[in-house]
């Protein structure tokens with residue numbers, strides 16, 4: 001274990017079990033949505049679009065989509081809110097263009113953690129402008145006490161207290177995304193700024 005790690009909050013086995021449950025639930029709900037939305041699946045095969053919000057959702061999304069036994073496609077979007085050595089959101093900003101072909105598709109936004117809600121609000125408002133068939137939000141972690149925006153999150157892996165966590169895709173200053181568990185860092189791991 002890295003010396004900067006204070007303790008494990010959610011270990012890899014619990015993450016894996018929960019991600020599989022979420023993938024199965026999503027696949028069930030989306031298959032039902034596709035079956036009942038009136039489109040001919042042969043004429044319109046690209047009905048379900050998963051949109052991981054990079055960089056943090058990369059690891060979660062990689063596991064989640066492999067737990068979804070159904071036809072789907074991927075579009076990527078990059079948003080930043082915690083630049084550099086910061087543990088306080090500076091407000092979400094798009095760092096890449098949103099894919100422009102989401103009209104009439106079932107869109108699932110995937111993020112690592114729902115905190116103030118500014119990231120998911122920004123992206124879901126932009127997706128909504130394209131008139132998709134539906135929008136769902138799926139996050140691994142939720143900090144409900146921190147919410148500042150009215151965001152409905154359909155799939156939430158774990159609710160956690162207001163504490164800064166890293167691992168399983170989540171970073172501090174670009175590091176620790178590769179840790180397999182969700183962990184808290186020791187206070188001396190944070191630099192001033």
Ligand code: 5GP
Pocket residue numbers: 056081082089092111112113114115116117118119120163164165166170171172
């Ligand atoms: P929001 O826009 O909801 O305030 O924050 C969402 C984004 O902030 C997440 O995608 C994530 O990048 C970042 N974030 C929020 N809380 C944490 C945390 O505890 N640890 C890390 N590493 N990032 C966080």
Ligand code: MG
Pocket residue numbers: 053054055056057079111112119
């Ligand atoms: Mg993020």
